[in-house]
Amino acid sequence: MKIRKNDNVMAISGKDRGKTGKVLHVFPKTNKVVIEGINIRKKHSRPKKQGQKGQIIQVSAPMDASNVMLVCSSCNKPRRAGYKVFSAEGGNKRTRICKKCGSEI
Numbered sequence: 001m002k003i004r005k006n007d008n009v010m011a012i013s014g015k016d017r018g019k020t021g022k023v024l025h026v027f028p029k030t031n032k033v034v035i036e037g038i039n040i041r042k043k044h045s046r047p048k049k050q051g052q053k054g055q056i057i058q059v060s061a062p063m064d065a066s067n068v069m070l071v072c073s074s075c076n077k078p079r080r081a082g083y084k085v086f087s088a089e090g091g092n093k094r095t096r097i098c099k100k101c102g103s104e105i
């Protein structure tokens with residue numbers, strides 16, 4: 001999966017289509033991501049003590065990584081990402097690049 005934590009991504013399907021947010025968690029095994037402010041679910045919490053009120057907490061639910069696109073910080077648009085391989089000390093390394101402008105994302 002090309003998406004990493006703290007990436008800026010845009011939702012491309014679902015009710016939050018077109019919204020952007022920061023990646024908070026990545027689950028490579030299930031190919032899911034949690035994005036700040038996207039795919040919000042309401043959770044109801046019961047009062048724990050007497051006299052306390054139950055609350056509704058809004059949390060971002062995991063969504064499929066195929067439903068989000070990386071946002072290139074140079075073009076400021078959702079872009080497909082590619083990899084560029086370069087040789088460095090200790091062997092080849094790869095960096096993730098924007099397929100449109102070629103800058104690192």
Ligand SMILES: [Zn+2]
Pocket residue numbers: 072073074075076079098099100101102103
């Ligand atoms: Zn770009």
